[in-house]
Amino acid sequence: MKIIVDGMGGDNAPGEIIKGCINAIKKFDINIIIVGNKEKIEKELKIYDYNKEKIEILHAEDIITNNDDPALAIRRKKNSSMVLGLKSLKNGLGDGFLSAGNTGALLAGGLFVIKRIKGIDRAALTSVYPTKKGISLIVDAGANVDSKPEYLEQFGIMGSVYMENILARKNPTIGLVSVGTEEGKGNNLVKGTYSLLKEAPINFIGNIEARDIPMGEADVIIADGFVGNVILKLTEGVASFLLSELKDIYNKDIFSKMSALLVKSGLDELKSKADYREYGGVPLLGIQKPVVKAHGSSDALAIENGIRQLIDFIDKDVINIIKNIKIKP
């Protein structure tokens, strides 16, 4: 198996990306193509002692940054590590692609270079969501802000397949975000989606209200990209608001400061529950080849876990499972 890695994407590139790749070839039976500035990558690789046959470099002159307009960057920066990486995947030089770079550009690149699966109307971004029970998967996390019921139905099916095969949740529950749990509650998009998901070959548990998402009421949370994005960002905002209020409480006097020390380990544990580095990355669902997006601030551990997830993605043949479900009789 050969994994293609964007050596230049993310806040800690190329250093942490290279370190993650080195750890990955030692742990997993894979080869890696690192795409990016040859000189910089070679300099990083020199730090480590590793089997030289397992890593090759594909030189890319350019970099797509987070300030680039996604669609424009994919069209114009033909020699960027991201575009070259995706093209290499398209041309069969490797089996999957990992990038910690510009999310929008990776999505645009996935669509323009790799293309959609036949029968799938839109590609979705996904995101892992930490819950009381562990984690849920949100689809769509922001790719399609104006959706149709058919798109959300397909996201439900793809999310179910991914959750079952990669995140090992048997017969995962699929919930549709709405303003009430009863069928018939919601806006036109949700009502239309409900009747499609009800007939889909998945474990659809109906509408779920936003307050039940953190409780882990559904393994896969279906929402259009606008709502999915609001859910992710609001969760972040509420959590950091509460933690900052808590900090104020703890800093009040010497007693509360002592108290803070006593529960610090517990709080650290709580924080690590939401640590993206453990999950590694999230898939782009709906395109013809396995692509995983690692978090922009990924360190070596996150990259290693992202590669592990990509290996599963390829091994379990998720894309063919999706293709076979979508082929109507």
Added chain:
Amino acid sequence: MKIIVDGMGGDNAPGEIIKGCINAIKKFDINIIIVGNKEKIEKELKIYDYNKEKIEILHAEDIITNNDDPALAIRRKKNSSMVLGLKSLKNGLGDGFLSAGNTGALLAGGLFVIKRIKGIDRAALTSVYPTKKGISLIVDAGANVDSKPEYLEQFGIMGSVYMENILARKNPTIGLVSVGTEEGKGNNLVKGTYSLLKEAPINFIGNIEARDIPMGEADVIIADGFVGNVILKLTEGVASFLLSELKDIYNKDIFSKMSALLVKSGLDELKSKADYREYGGVPLLGIQKPVVKAHGSSDALAIENGIRQLIDFIDKDVINIIKNIKIKP
């Protein structure tokens, strides 16, 4: 000034409603009409020593419960405390109406009985949102799950007037919830709304991302009813998830339990920040008379504060201010 109060709405009716009314007539220079079951209300009133001239009872045989379908209940339960209260308001028997009953029914009743302000296409539910800086107001909190840019523009204007006059925030900032702060980010609804709000006579600060809502980035948060509802419920869910995790941490051992005691007062303070009883209630915006919705679990303090808010609503002539802004030249 005469305030009409739904004596039978909410989880603690009529006991706490009556107690709140008694406290209100002692504090404020008003008369109150309590609508509801005469016998039950008289029995509660007997507990207190008060100026009998200030409270009258309007008997209502029926009650609209939370299990009733909102629109159906308004049409069929003509003798309910809510419908009779709204009709009394419509007919000029009082200056404003307060209810802690079924939210959807109150909205439907406001539209059917009181009617919309001319030039306003939809009525909106509002909600108070506790933030780092104090409170923000969310419009729409769930009344219109399929909105148009014109509706949201009107919500922005009405929210601004209410915030400035009733919640005493001078030249309040108005933010539109979207997936990115730049103009042009968002779905079609948000893009259309942005260009209208830009031209509106309000302090529009552009798009705000959901993560900035808890920080108090905008005094008034504009969202369509679906998204507004998701924001409110998700905030509740994330907060109770984090507090329950915290509780687990505190219950771990004797040291963490001691620690919990030490910060308890601080945590209580944090909780009270989000206490709806302090705010009393939220207005229905867009109808021709002042109507305030108190929380379903309102106690006497919440009812008293709801009445105080209603008094301001009437005193400051908010509805005429809205009417005058909306009259195009």
